[in-house]
Structures are given as structure tokens and as C-alpha cells.
Amino acid sequence: MLTYTLRRLLLAIPTLFLISLVLFFLVDFAPGSPLSDIPLTVPPEVRQKILEAMGYNEPPQVRYLLWLKQFFWVEPLNGFDALFGSHYAEGMQRIISYQTRGPVFQLIGERIPQTLKVIGTAYLVGVLIAVPIGIYSAYRQYSWFDQLGTMLAMIGFSVPTFFSGTLLIIVFSVYLGWFPTKYDTTLQVTDWASFLKQVRQMTLPVMTLGLANAAAISRYMRSSMLENMGQDYVRTARAKGMSERTVVLKHVLRNSMIPVVTVIALGIPSIFGGAIITENLFGVNGIGSALIGAIHGNDLPMVQTLAFIFAILIVLFNLIADVLYSLLDPRIRYD
Amino acid sequence: MTDATAAPRPESTLRAIWVQFRSHKGALFGLIVLTVLVLAVVIGPLLWQPEKLSVAKAIMLKNKGPSLRFPLGTDQLGRDMLARMMQAGKVSLAVGFVAMFIAMTFGTFIGVVAGYFRWLDWVLMRLTDMFLALPLIPLLLVMVMLFRDRIAGFIGPELGAFTLIVLAIGVTSWMQAARIVRGEVLALKEREYVLAARSIGATPRRIILRHILPNVVSSVMVAATLGIAEAIITESVLSFLGLGFPPDFPTWGRLLYDGLSYMEIYPIRVIWPGLAISLTVLSVNYIGDGLRDALDPRIRGR
Numbered sequence: 308m309l310t311y312t313l314r315r316l317l318l319a320i321p322t323l324f325l326i327s328l329v330l331f332f333l334v335d336f337a338p339g340s341p342l343s344d345i346p347l348t349v350p351p352e353v354r355q356k357i358l359e360a361m362g363y364n365e366p367p368q369v370r371y372l373l374w375l376k377q378f379f380w381v382e383p384l385n386g387f388d389a390l391f392g393s394h395y396a397e398g399m400q401r402i403i404s405y406q407t408r409g410p411v412f413q414l415i416g417e418r419i420p421q422t423l424k425v426i427g428t429a430y431l432v433g434v435l436i437a438v439p440i441g442i443y444s445a446y447r448q449y450s451w452f453d454q455l456g457t458m459l460a461m462i463g464f465s466v467p468t469f470f471s472g473t474l475l476i477i478v479f480s481v482y483l484g485w486f487p488t489k490y491d492t493t494l495q496v497t498d499w500a501s502f503l504k505q506v507r508q509m510t511l512p513v514m515t516l517g518l519a520n521a522a523a524i525s526r527y528m529r530s531s532m533l534e535n536m537g538q539d540y541v542r543t544a545r546a547k548g549m550s551e552r553t554v555v556l557k558h559v560l561r562n563s564m565i566p567v568v569t570v571i572a573l574g575i576p577s578i579f580g581g582a583i584i585t586e587n588l589f590g591v592n593g594i595g596s597a598l599i600g601a602i603h604g605n606d607l608p609m610v611q612t613l614a615f616i617f618a619i620l621i622v623l624f625n626l627i628a629d630v631l632y633s634l635l636d637p638r639i640r641y642d
Numbered sequence: 643m644t645d646a647t648a649a650p651r652p653e654s655t656l657r658a659i660w661v662q663f664r665s666h667k668g669a670l671f672g673l674i675v676l677t678v679l680v681l682a683v684v685i686g687p688l689l690w691q692p693e694k695l696s697v698a699k700a701i702m703l704k705n706k707g708p709s710l711r712f713p714l715g716t717d718q719l720g721r722d723m724l725a726r727m728m729q730a731g732k733v734s735l736a737v738g739f740v741a742m743f744i745a746m747t748f749g750t751f752i753g754v755v756a757g758y759f760r761w762l763d764w765v766l767m768r769l770t771d772m773f774l775a776l777p778l779i780p781l782l783l784v785m786v787m788l789f790r791d792r793i794a795g796f797i798g799p800e801l802g803a804f805t806l807i808v809l810a811i812g813v814t815s816w817m818q819a820a821r822i823v824r825g826e827v828l829a830l831k832e833r834e835y836v837l838a839a840r841s842i843g844a845t846p847r848r849i850i851l852r853h854i855l856p857n858v859v860s861s862v863m864v865a866a867t868l869g870i871a872e873a874i875i876t877e878s879v880l881s882f883l884g885l886g887f888p889p890d891f892p893t894w895g896r897l898l899y900d901g902l903s904y905m906e907i908y909p910i911r912v913i914w915p916g917l918a919i920s921l922t923v924l925s926v927n928y929i930g931d932g933l934r935d936a937l938d939p940r941i942r943g944r
Contacts, residue, residue, distance in 0.1 A: 617777030
């Protein structure tokens with residue numbers, strides 16, 4: 308088990324290395340410059356000086372190595388300093404955003420809590436909706452509930468989040484006026500009233516993402532339950548005179564959760580991708596909207612860093628899903 | 643749809659596939675809806691030609707609701723929404739089909755090569771893994787931002803946007819097909835008839851073209867239908883984020899994006915394109931579902 312995990316971890320390193328190469332050079336190719344919003348009246352030799360100071364006249368491969376060093380060494384050191392008040396990273400060049408002229412990671416650090424709050428809640432809500440629906444549809448296969456669930460899940464797969472989100476806004480904000488259209492990032496939760504306000508503004512984005520996730524997960528839950536329902540051990544449990552409740556919720560559910568847990572883990576990085584759309588639609592000030600802002604503003608270091616963070620998340624959660632699968636299922640042994 | 647499968651006994655097999663496909667209610671619904679949509683965007687513009695208005699007249703007629711003159715109303719510049727919807731649908735569906743075709747060709751090629759030639763397997767599968775780990779939406783956005791102006795300089799903004807987006811979606815969505823095909827090829831190449839072909843001295847090229855490819859067609863077709871849905875959604879996401887097609891050459895995603903600014907006063911302008919995208923994707927997904935059952939001989943026999 309440990310060797311398998313280690314081998315997968317080692318294999319992830321060249322993958323990430325290749326991805327970082329592709330991302331860096333693809334983005335580096337873009338027609339953006341750190342000086343694009345500096346007035347044209349600044350004389351060329353001063354421009355040259357500024358570029359030199361930023362290390363931008365170096366050849367791309369040198370800048371790539373510098374970026375890697377900043378990403379994997381300088382920024383973690385900075386994080387360490389911020390946590391423990393030490394001064395290891397003093398004087399080291401951090402990754403600087405063209406737009407804010409501040410460190411990219413500072414901006415990301417400000418944005419991530421917003422994303423996690425909305426996206427995390429949405430995923431949790433999605434799972435909480437999906438699991439019971441999946442269980443009941445499998446228990447009563449081909450009942451009207453199951454048929455309805457299948458149809459709704461198909462619709463949930465097919466309606467893209469930008470449209471379902473828009474529909475929710477039209478119905479619940481424009482016509483009914485129950486929830487605000489835009490998410491107010493500056494809202495501080497201090498008392499009951501502001502908490503309620505927070506819940507109200509989170510409802511629509513969480514519903515949009517949560518329902519989309521629930522559609523997929525409930526189908527996996529259903530098919531996994533169905534696979535286990537026909538097994539011999541279920542008949543044995545029933546023959547022993549156990550209640551239906553124990554049989555379904557203890558025996559079958561536990562075994563059916565194995566593939567579903569890995570599917571849930573595998574879905575986590577992809578919801579960050581979906582979050583880009585939802586954040587844009589509802590004005591949530593998270594990393595998805597930071598990425599779109601950076602792309603529109605030609606902020607290359609920001610785009611490179613954010614895209615690479617997304618890639619790391621995908622690789623990491625694929626790994627977690629694989630390891631979880633073999634941990635949960637004793638029948639699977641990789642080594 | 644069904645005549646693309648090169649089965650040994652076309653008459654009866656095709657019929658069996660069709661009978662099984664027909665028994666899937668969702669798939670039949672999907673096929674009908676998709677046919678209607680395709681006919682509407684291909685033949686529709688020939689039947690419905692909105693009157694040519696001068697700019698001043700068009701501006702007077704902006705933001706109109708549905709009427710006999712404008713069945714879906716007009717937009718903020720007085721353009722007929724029905725005509726725009728049909729024009730946009732043509733582009734959206736074309737993007738879906740062409741991008742899917744590129745992805746399937748590429749995916750099948752990689753899958754067959756990886757499955758058949760053992761020494762290429764490891765490299766190609768690591769490449770597939772790498773592509774699967776790429777953050778696709780950010781990458782596509784970057785690619786569009788990078789190359790839009792350059793390609794537009796060569797072949798004009800409309801064709802440029804189309805080529806760029808179709809290629810970008812195509813090269814980032816072949817991985818599933820490659821994996822499926824590789825798995826099938828690995829199993830197929832151990833079968834007796836492949837062995838027999840090899841023993842009489844058939845070249846790998848001939849074995850692949852004559853014996854292996856016809857047998858992976860059915861799984862590729864299922865992946866292809868789902869690929870169309872994926873491509874249409876991806877394209878509309880790009881357009882929705884403002885990095886897709888230009889406004890005078892719209893797709894359904896672009897129309898939705900344009901309608902968003904007027905969502906609170908004229909919500910219907912968002913609903914039409916959104917509904918069109920959702921219906922297309924839904925019907926394509928149902929067709930894929932039905933095809934999977936119909937092409938699987940284990941299910942079909944029952």
C-alpha cells in the first residue's frame with residue numbers, strides 16, 4: 308500500500324513538471340507585458356531598467372526556472388514566515404501580478420476563502436442530496452421515484468450551470484425577489500441578521516452547483532447500490548432475519564459507498580472548474596473570477612500560477628481517489 | 643446514425659440495433675428532438691428570411707416582445723431573434739460536430755496505436771494522463787486569448803474564431819476516447835482472428851484497418867455522441883465568459899451572454915438560447931444512452 312502510494316507520488320512529479328512547462332510557455336507566448344499600462348511618455352531606457360529589475364529581459368527558459376523556484380521555494384517560505392513570524396524569505400523576489408503589483412499568492416490567499424465557502428458548501432449539499440436519492444432509487448428500482456430521479460439526473464447532467472444559474476436568478480431574484488442576484492463579498496457575519504443575510508446570498512450559487520453535482524453522484528450511488536443488492540451476502544443477511552433497514556443501510560450501503568467515495572473525491576477538482584462560471588455569474592470574489600479577471604487583463608503571472616494550482620489540485624485528488632479506493636476496498640491490492 | 647456501424651451482417655444486425663434503440667424511449671425522444679433542431683437551423687433560415695431594415699428603423703423596433711412579425715421578438719439593436727437563434731444554432735451545432743470529429747479521430751488514433759504497439763503504450767498513456775490532469779477551462783481560455791487575434795489576421799475573425807475554438811476543444815477532449823479504444827484494442831488483439839490474420843502475414847496496418855477498427859466503432863460512436871454534448875457545452879462556456887465567438891457571428895452561448903445584461907427586464911432573451919443548448923445536450927445524451935444499449939450485444943439479445 309505504502310509503496311503503491313509512493314510510486315504514484317513519484318509518478319505525479321514528472322506529470323506536474325510537464326504540465327508546468329506547457330502552462331508556462333503557452334501563457335508566456337501571450338502578447339502581455341508588465342509594462343503595458345505604464346504611460347508611453349516613460350523613456351525607453353527607463354523601461355529597459357524596469358524590465359531588467361523585474362528579470363524580464365532574461366530568456367524564457369531562465370524565467371521558467373525562476374518561476375518554478377518562486378512557486379516551490381520562495382512562496383512556501385513566505386507562507387512559513389507569515390505563520391511563524393520568521394524572516395527566511397526576506398529579500399527574495401515573489402511572483403508579482405501585473406495587475407495589482409502585489410504578490411500573486413497574497414491575492415490568491417484573499418480569494419480562496421470565498422471560493423471554499425461557496426464551493427465547499429455546494430459540494431457538501433450536492434452529496435447530501437445525492438446519497439439518499441441514490442439509495443432510495445436503487446431500493447425501489449423502476450418505481451416512479453426512480454424513474455423521476457433518472458429523468459431529473461439526465462436533465463441535471465445536460466443543463467449547463469451557466470443556464471441553470473441564470474434561470475434560478477430569473478425565478479428567485481427577479482420574479483420572486485427572495486434572494487439577492489449578486490453575492491456581497493464584503494459582508495461580515497457578526498450577528499444573527501448578518502448570518503441570515505449570508506445564508507440568503509449563498510443559497511443561489513450553492514443550489515446551482517449543488518444540483519449539478521447531485522445529478523451525477525446520485526446516479527453513481529444508485530448503480531453501486533444496485534450492484535450490491537443482488538449479492539449473496541444481502542440474501543444471507545435477510546435470511547438471518549435482519550430488518551430491511553439494517554440490511555440496506557448497514558450492509559449494502561457500506562459496500563456501495565466504496566466507489567462513490569472515490570467518485571466524490573475525483574469530482575472535487577472539476578468543481579473548481581465549474582466554480583469559474585458560477586463565481587462569474589453571481590459575482591463571488593473567488594479564485595475562479597480572479598482567473599477570468601487575470602485573463603482579460605493579460606496578467607500572465609497570475610494566469611500561470613492559478614492554472615498550475617488547478618493542475619496540482621487535479622493530480623492530487625486523482626491520487627487521493629486511487630489511494631482511498633484501495634484503502635476502503637480490501638479486495639484491491641496494488642502491490 | 644445506425645448505418646455507420648460496419649457489422650458483418652448489415653441487414654439483420656442493423657435492424658436489431660434499430661429495434662433495441664427504438665425501445666429506449668429517451669433515445670427516441672432525443673433523436674426526434676435533435677433531428678428537429680438540426681432541420682430548424684439548416685432549413686429554417688431558408689424559410690424564415692426577416693425583412694431588411696435600415697439601421698434607424700431597426701433601432702425603433704428594438705427590444706420588442708414576440709409578435710407575428712418577430713416570432714421571438716427583437717434584441718437591443720432591433721435584430722430579429724428567431725433569425726439570430728437559427729444562425730447561432732448552425733454555428734453551435736457545427737462546433738459540436740466538428741470538434742467531436744477531431745477529438746474522436748485523434749483519440750481513436752492514439753488509442754489504437756497505444757493498444758496495438760506495446761512499446762508506445764506507456765508513453766502515450768502517460769501523455770493521456772497528463773492531458774487529463776490539465777485544467778481545461780483555464781487552458782482553453784488562455785488559448786483563445788492568445789491566438790484569437792493572430793488567426794483572425796489570417797482567415798478573418800469569423801472563420802478564425804471557429805477554427806480556433808473547434809481545434810482547441812478537439813485537442814483537449816480526445817482522452818476519454820483514447821482510453822476506451824486502447825482498452826478494447828488490448829482485448830481484441832489477443833483474439834483468434836487477429837492471431838490468424840497475423841499468422842498469414844498481414845501487416846499491422848492491415849490488421850488495424852480491417853480487423854480492429856471495425857470492432858471499436860461501436861464504443862467510439864457512444865463516446866462520440868457524448869463528445870458532441872461536451873463540445874457544445876464547452877463552446878458555450880467560452881462564449882459565456884466572453885472569450886468565444888464575436889457578437890456578429892453568434893452561437894447560442896454568445897446569445898445567452900449577450901442576453902445576460904438585459905436579464906432583469908427581458909429574461910426571455912436568455913431563456914431561448916439556454917433552452918436550445920440544454921435541449922440539444924439532453925437529446926444527445928439520451929441518444930448516447932440508447933446507442934450504448936443498442937450497440938451492446940449482451941443487452942440487445944435480451
